[in-house]
Amino acid sequence: MVDISGKASNVWVIVLSLVFAGVLAIVPVPNWLELWRPDWIALVLIYWVIALPHRVGVVSAWIVGVLADVLEGTLLGLHAVVLTMTAYIGLKLYQRLRMFTPLQQSLTILMLIGTGQLVIFWVQAATGQNTADNLAFIISSITSALLWPLVFVCLRFCRRSFHVS
Amino acid sequence: MFADSRFDYLGRVRFYIAIVVTPLHLVADLPTRASEAFHSFFRTREELEAENQRLQDEMLMLQFKLQKLDHLEAENQRLDELLKASATVDDAAVRAQLIGESSDPFSKRVIINKGSNEGVYVGQPVVDAHGLMGQVMQVEPLLSWVLLITDPLHNTPVQVNRNGVRAIAAGTPDSLHQLMLENVPSSADIKVGDELVTSGLDQRLPAGYPVGVVISVKNDGSQSFANIRVTPTAQLDRSRNVLLLYSSPEAKAARAAQKNGAAAPLSPEGRQ
Numbered sequence: 136m137v138d139i140s141g142k143a144s145n146v147w148v149i150v151l152s153l154v155f156a157g158v159l160a161i162v163p164v165p166n167w168l169e170l171w172r173p174d175w176i177a178l179v180l181i182y183w184v185i186a187l188p189h190r191v192g193v194v195s196a197w198i199v200g201v202l203a204d205v206l207e208g209t210l211l212g213l214h215a216v217v218l219t220m221t222a223y224i225g226l227k228l229y230q231r232l233r234m235f236t237p238l239q240q241s242l243t244i245l246m247l248i249g250t251g252q253l254v255i256f257w258v259q260a261a262t263g264q265n266t267a268d269n270l271a272f273i274i275s276s277i278t279s280a281l282l283w284p285l286v287f288v289c290l291r292f293c294r295r296s297f298h299v300s
Numbered sequence: 301m302f303a304d305s306r307f308d309y310l311g312r313v314r315f316y317i318a319i320v321v322t323p324l325h326l327v328a329d330l331p332t333r334a335s336e337a338f339h340s341f342f343r344t345r346e347e348l349e350a351e352n353q354r355l356q357d358e359m360l361m362l363q364f365k366l367q368k369l370d371h372l373e374a375e376n377q378r379l380d381e382l383l384k385a386s387a388t389v390d391d392a393a394v395r396a397q398l399i400g401e402s403s404d405p406f407s408k409r410v411i412i413n414k415g416s417n418e419g420v421y422v423g424q425p426v427v428d429a430h431g432l433m434g435q436v437m438q439v440e441p442l443l444s445w446v447l448l449i450t451d452p453l454h455n456t457p458v459q460v461n462r463n464g465v466r467a468i469a470a471g472t473p474d475s476l477h478q479l480m481l482e483n484v485p486s487s488a489d490i491k492v493g494d495e496l497v498t499s500g501l502d503q504r505l506p507a508g509y510p511v512g513v514v515i516s517v518k519n520d521g522s523q524s525f526a527n528i529r530v531t532p533t534a535q536l537d538r539s540r541n542v543l544l545l546y547s548s549p550e551a552k553a554a555r556a557a558q559k560n561g562a563a564a565p566l567s568p569e570g571r572q
Contacts, residue, residue: 161403166537
């Protein structure tokens with residue numbers, strides 16, 4: 136893809152990272168680890184929203200969400216709504232988020248992904264897709280927050296080495 | 301998402317989007333495949349010989365049982381004819397492979413590598429070598445999602461092999477390896493160790509496939525229903541090879557119509 140200045144913006148790196156996140160989201164793991172699986176798609180999406188708000192926004196989040204729904208077999212539109220919401224808050228916060236220390240960033244990510252997980256849990260409980268009655272689903276947002284610094288460093292390295300803009 | 305949960309028309313949309321995301325499922329399955337290939341590559345001759353010996357012994361035993369089964373089947377058919385009962389159909393089956401499972405820790409669904417291209421349909425029963433596993437809940441072009449019998453959303457109509465007592469086995473939210481018999485009166489004649497088979501009363505799952513074995517019966521005096529736990533006979537967490545049953549006549553016809561090129565369905569005894 137070529138933008139106005141005539142320089143390649145390497146959008147394929149963004150797409151590839153999201154595809155990779157999708158694979159990580161469905162790769163089979165033992166049952167006890169399933170609860171601890173971080174929300175890879177949301178993590179990668181949040182990174183690109185913060186880094187390139189003019190490239191990745193609410194619409195891309197919606198498209199990624201619909202694909203994630205089909206991928207994970209959830210209700211069509213569930214991840215779409217949640218990721219759109221996450222991306223919107225991310226767009227509102229990106230200037231502050233860039234200034235934050237890694238710890239502050241992780242806490243923000245915890246809130247962002249935790250809210251998303253809560254909405255997913257609500258909808259699934261309301262439609263009878265989920266019969267669990269505890270808050271175990273929150274665990275995955277905690278692992279997401281813990282892994283955020285790693286994701287951030289890796290994706291920043293990718294962005295800089297491929298000059299994604 | 302409201303529309304998806306209440307109505308049916310988004311099914312087509314999902315069906316076509318699925319074409320785009322199917323490769324991800326195949327990629328996600330690669331590590332498992334690689335480790336399997338690794339294991340089969342580095343096996344010693346002794347191991348293979350031992351396995352060969354074991355399989356031959358097993359085959360001998362099975363053939364021995366089959367002799368009796370043939371006889372029993374013929375006898376059963378004669379009795380059925382005497383009683384003017386409708387003949388039981390031989391179910392055709394197609395082998396499929398597990399390539400993934402639901403990433404949602406609260407639901408028990410798995411993904412198999414056959415989809416609408418092989419004539420898989422929603423509600424199709426899935427069994428493994430030991431018993432009933434579940435039924436197809438969603439079909440994509442190259443994959444389908446199977447709801448396991450232990451999922452809390454799944455109810456299986458069952459029958460006790462010993463005396464024909466009927467019940468409904470429901471999945472439990474807490475454990476992968478247990479089913480519960482619902483609304484069975486405390487006086488019902490069900491004991492620990494009883495084998496349960498499908499009763500076929502739902503007109504969907506064929507009758508006579510093993511479902512589970514009763515592991516505990518608790519009669520609490522304060523409740524009118526017994527608390528009966530069942531462990532499934534199918535190896536829900538270990539089976540990688542499963543069989544898709546084509547039991548209804550329409551499904552069989554549809555399957556036969558598009559059979560050319562695809563793998564031929566094999567009847568349970570391997571003869572057509």
